[in-house]
Amino acid sequence: xxxxAGIKAASGAxxxxxxxxxxxxxxxxxxxxxxxxxxxxxxxxETCRRLAEATDESAAVAYARHAPxxxxxxxxxxxxxxxRAMETAASQAGGSAxxxxxxxxxxxxxxxxx
Numbered sequence: 449x450x451x452x453a454g455i456k457a458a459s460g461a462x463x464x465x466x467x468x469x470x471x472x473x474x475x476x477x478x479x480x481x482x483x484x485x486x487x488x489x490x491x492x493x494e495t496c497r498r499l500a501e502a503t504d505e506s507a508a509v510a511y512a513r514h515a516p517x518x519x520x521x522x523x524x525x526x527x528x529x530x531x532r533a534m535e536t537a538a539s540q541a542g543g544s545a546x547x548x549x550x551x552x553x554x555x556x557x558x559x560x561x562x
Contacts, residue, residue: 466505469496472512480512483519483527492519495531503538 465473473480473496484492492515500508511531519527 465497466500466508468505468509469500469512472509476513476516479516483516484524488524491528495528499531499534502535507534507538 473493480492481489495515496508496512499511511534515527515530518530522529
């Protein structure tokens, strides 16, 4: 099953997904299925869709690409906590979650969760 099909199945008749987000999910489907057990993969897919609606598309793509690594390091709930933080930051920043969270990343490092 493709990432897009998995997301549509998870949320019923879902609105169209932004193309970049669908591509990012297709890229990380294997990692995401390993990091998010069966009962949480649908929640991960819905979280990605919700972020695409609540933030700019680049923030949702960044989350989709890096959430599996966050889940591996911090646990599934840690990855979902990151999504909640991104939504909160986006609402306070007027729709973009990338700017307010960038200072939280270690300087000069490849972020595990961004």
